[in-house]
Amino acid sequence: MARVSMTWSSIPFLNSSPSDLRRVNRHSVMAFASLKKETSSLGVRVTEGQGNLPKVVLTSPHGSEAELYLFGGCITSWKVSNKDLLFVRPDAVFNGQKPISGGVPHCFPQFGPGPMQQHGFARNMNWSIVDSQDVEGNPVVILELKDGPYSRAMWDFSFQAMYKIILDAKSLSTELVITNTDNKPFSFSTALHTYFSASVSGASVKGLKGCKTLNKDPDPKNPLEGEEERDVVTFPGFVDCVYLEAPSELLLDNGLGDKISIRNTSWTDAVLWSPYLQMEACYKDFVCVENAKIGKVELGPNQSWTATQRLSIG
Numbered sequence: 161m162a163r164v165s166m167t168w169s170s171i172p173f174l175n176s177s178p179s180d181l182r183r184v185n186r187h188s189v190m191a192f193a194s195l196k197k198e199t200s201s202l203g204v205r206v207t208e209g210q211g212n213l214p215k216v217v218l219t220s221p222h223g224s225e226a227e228l229y230l231f232g233g234c235i236t237s238w239k240v241s242n243k244d245l246l247f248v249r250p251d252a253v254f255n256g257q258k259p260i261s262g263g264v265p266h267c268f269p270q271f272g273p274g275p276m277q278q279h280g281f282a283r284n285m286n287w288s289i290v291d292s293q294d295v296e297g298n299p300v301v302i303l304e305l306k307d308g309p310y311s312r313a314m315w316d317f318s319f320q321a322m323y324k325i326i327l328d329a330k331s332l333s334t335e336l337v338i339t340n341t342d343n344k345p346f347s348f349s350t351a352l353h354t355y356f357s358a359s360v361s362g363a364s365v366k367g368l369k370g371c372k373t374l375n376k377d378p379d380p381k382n383p384l385e386g387e388e389e390r391d392v393v394t395f396p397g398f399v400d401c402v403y404l405e406a407p408s409e410l411l412l413d414n415g416l417g418d419k420i421s422i423r424n425t426s427w428t429d430a431v432l433w434s435p436y437l438q439m440e441a442c443y444k445d446f447v448c449v450e451n452a453k454i455g456k457v458e459l460g461p462n463q464s465w466t467a468t469q470r471l472s473i474g
C-alpha cells in the first residue's frame with residue numbers, strides 16, 4: 161500500500177472558527193495557490209468553492225472526481241466518466257451559515273426534528289482536514305469535527321467525529337468514527353443524507369422488502385408503522401419513509417441509466433425521501449437514499465462508533 165501523508169495543521173484557515181474562516185477566505189488567494197501547488201500530486205487539493213468556502217477536490221488517476229466542502233463536511237459532487245451522480249439543489253446556499261442542501265450532508269447528533277435543530281449541527285459547522293493520503297493511487301482525505309461553543313450550546317458533550325473519504329475509479333467510500341471524548345455518556349442518532357441525481361419517475365430502490373417502516377407520510381409527527389412489501393420501491397409522489405434494520409446493500413436505479421450500489425456497515429437503517437411538489441422546481445431531478453442510524457447509539461467515555469458507506473457504480 162503506497163501511502164503519502166500530509167499534515168494540514170500548519171494551514172491557518174483549516175482549524176479556524178467560522179469568523180476566522182471568513183476573514184482568511186477574503187485574504188487567502190496566495191494560500192489557495194500554494195496549496196494547489198503542494199497537493200496536486202496527491203490527487204487532493206484545496207480550492208475556493210462557491211461563496212469563497214474552502215473546497216477539497218479529489219481526483220483519481222482513473223478519471224473520477226469528487227468535491228467536498230469543509231463547511232458541513234459535505235461531499236457535493238461525485239463524477240464518474242464526467243457524470244455527476246450526486247445532486248445539489250438549485251436553492252442550496254454556500255454562505256457558511258445554512259447547511260448545504262445537496263450532496264451528502266451529515267445529520268448528527270440528531271436525525272430529523274427533536275430537541276435541537278433539524279438534523280443536528282454537524283452539517284453547519286466547519287470541519288477541518290487532519291490528513292490526506294494516497295492509498296494505492298486513490299486519493300483519500302480525512303476530516304474532523306470537534307465540539308465547540310456552537311455545538312455545546314445545543315448538546316453539551318465533548319466529541320470527535322472523524323470522516324474519511326476515499327475515491328476509487330468507480331466508487332466513493334466513507335468511514336465515520338464518532339468518539340465520546342467526554343467523561344460522561346452520550347447518545348445520538350445520525351444519517352448520511354445522500355442526494356442522488358435521478359429522474360424521479362424512473363428511479364427505484366431494491367433491497368428493502370420485509371423491512372419495518374416508519375412512514376412520515378401523511379403525518380411526520382406520527383409516523384405510521386408498517387412493513388415494506390415491494391421488491392422494487394419507486395417514487396410516484398411524496399415519499400418520506402424510514403426503513404428499520406435495512407440490509408447492508410441497496411441498489412438504486414437512478415432512472416438515468418445508472419445502477420448504484422449503496423453498501424454499508426453499521427448504518428442499520430435507511431431513509432427514502434422525495435419531496436414531490438414541496439420542491440416543485442427540482443424534485444424530478446433527485447432522490448434521497450440515506451444510510452441512517454435511527455435508534456440511538458450510546459457511547460460511554462472513550463468509546464467509539466464506526467460506520468462505513470460505499471457507493472459504487474457498475
Ligand SMILES: O=P(O)(O)OC[C@H]1O[C@@H](O)[C@H](O)[C@@H](O)[C@@H]1O
Pocket residue numbers: 261272278279353376380400401431433450
Ligand atoms: O430540508 P432538510 O432539513 O434538509 O430535511 C429534508 C428531509 O430530510 C429527510 O431525511 C427527512 O426524512 C425529511 O423528513 C426531511 O424533510
